[in-house]
Amino acid sequence: MNKKYYGKVVYDLSHPGRRGYSLPQNNLGDGLAQIPSDLLRTEAPRLPEIDEPSLVRHYNNLSTNNFGVDTGFYPLGSCTMKYNPKLNEELCSLPQWQGLHPLQPAETVQGALHAYHALGKALCEIGGMGAFTLNPYAGAHGELTGLMVIRAYHESRGDGKRTKVIVPDSAHGTNPASAAVAGLKVVEVKSLPDGTIDTEALRGLLDDSVAAVMMTNPNTVGIFESSIPEIAEMVHACGALLYYDGANLNPLLGIARPGDMGFDVMHINLHKTFSTPHGGGGPGSGPVGVRKGLEEFLPSPMVAEVEEGPFGATYKVVRPEKSLGRISAWLGNFAVELRALAYILSLGRDGLMLAGPLATLNANYVKESLRHLYKLPIDRVCKHEFVFDGLADKSTGVTTLHVAKRLLDHGFHAPTIYFPLLFHESLMIEPTETESIETLDDFIAAMEEIAREAASDPETVKNAPLETPVRRPDDTAAALEPKVSYFDL
C-alpha cells in the first residue's frame, strides 16, 4: 500500500485538461440535432480529469485499503473466512457457464442441470439428508426457507397451532431473525456454563405450540453438543421438528452427519464451508436439506433426474404440486454452486474428511497457546472456533475492542468481538483449516505482544489502530449521516 493514496478519492487527483482515454470522433452527424434541446446538457458533467497511470494506481491502491483473506489472516469467528482455491474461481468462470440463460430449454442445458443435481446429491451424502434445494441465496435465506418447509409440513397435517421456534441464547443472530420473518414466535433457551444447551430447560419449553427447535452443532461457541439424539427424541415426541444451522459445516465434514443425529431440516453456507469467498455482502448460497418425507415441500423449481437413457441420465426442471414455490429468481446463485461442486470433486472424500480435523487442531492450538494471557471461560476441547472473554488481566482497562483494533496494526484482521453475548468481552477466534502453522504462530505472537503491551503501555493499545489507512471510523455517524457523494449536492 502506497501511503500517498491514503484517504484520497479520484476527484482529489483531478487536473483540468488531463485525459486518460481517447474516444472516437463524434460520428453522430446531425443525429445530435434530433435530440430535443431540453434533454441536452448545458454544462459538462463534473468528472475527474486524470491520466491513466494515476487512475490505475489510485484504484489499485484503494483495493488494498481493505483487509481480505487474500491479503492476510482473517480469524473472524462464526464466519469461516478461509482461503478458497483459485481453481474453483476459474472453473465457474468458464465461458460455457457464463453464456447460459436460465430460461433456456432444459435439453440445451443438460450439463448445468447435471451439475446442480450432482451437488445436491453430494450435499445429501454429507448432511445425511433425503433431498436438497440449492435455490436460497444465503444462510439466513436458507433458514427462512427451512422454516417455511417446517410450517408447510405442520399445515399439511392440519396442525395449525404450532407458532413457536425455540432458539438457544448462543445462536447466530440470523436464527431468531429468520424465525420472526417466517411469522413464528421466538423463544430463547439458556445455555449452561459450559456453553452447551440446557436440555432440562428445553424440555420444559416443549409442547404442542412448538413448530421447531433450531440448533447449531458444534454450537456457536465451538463446543460439540453431545446430547442431540436425546434432544431429537424430545422434540419429535412433542410433534416439532429439529432444525440444524450448518453454516459452518467444516468441522463435521465426512465425520458426523446432522441427519444421523436426528435433525430434520438443515442449511449449509456454501460461502463458508464450500469454497466461495465471502464477506462484503455476497454472493452466497444457503442450500436447504430435508430428511426423507419432507422433500415435497421444498421450493421450486427443482431439478429431477429422468430415467437413465442410452446416453446416460437426463435432467428436467420440475415444480411439484406441494412445493412452497419460489424463494429465489431461479435455481439459486449458480456460480457459487459450481465452485462448491468443483471443491467437493477436487478434494474428494479423503480431502473433505481432513477439513474438520485440521480446523479443530488449528483452533485448539491457538486456544492453548494463548490461554495464559486471555480469559478462557469455557475450558474444553473446542471444534473449529472458541471464545476468549477478553484479556486475563482486566486491571489495565484494555478491552476486547482495543485488542481487536491493535491486531490491525500487526496485519491481522480482528476476530469476532462482543459475540456471542454469553460473555462481556467475547473475542471469538476461528482460524479455519486452511492456515499454516507459521501463520498461526505469527498470530499467537501478535496476541502475546498485545497482552504484554496492555500491561506496559495501555494507552497505545487503547488508541489503536495507528498504522491503518483509516483509524477509527465513527460507525454511528456512518450509519446515520452517510456521505455518499464527493460534492455537496
Ligand SMILES: *Cc1c(COP(=O)(O)O)cnc(C)c1O
Ligand atoms: C454466517 C452464519 C449464518 C448466516 O449466514 P448468512 O449467509 O450470512 O446469511 C447463520 N448461522 C451461523 C452459525 C453462521 O455462522
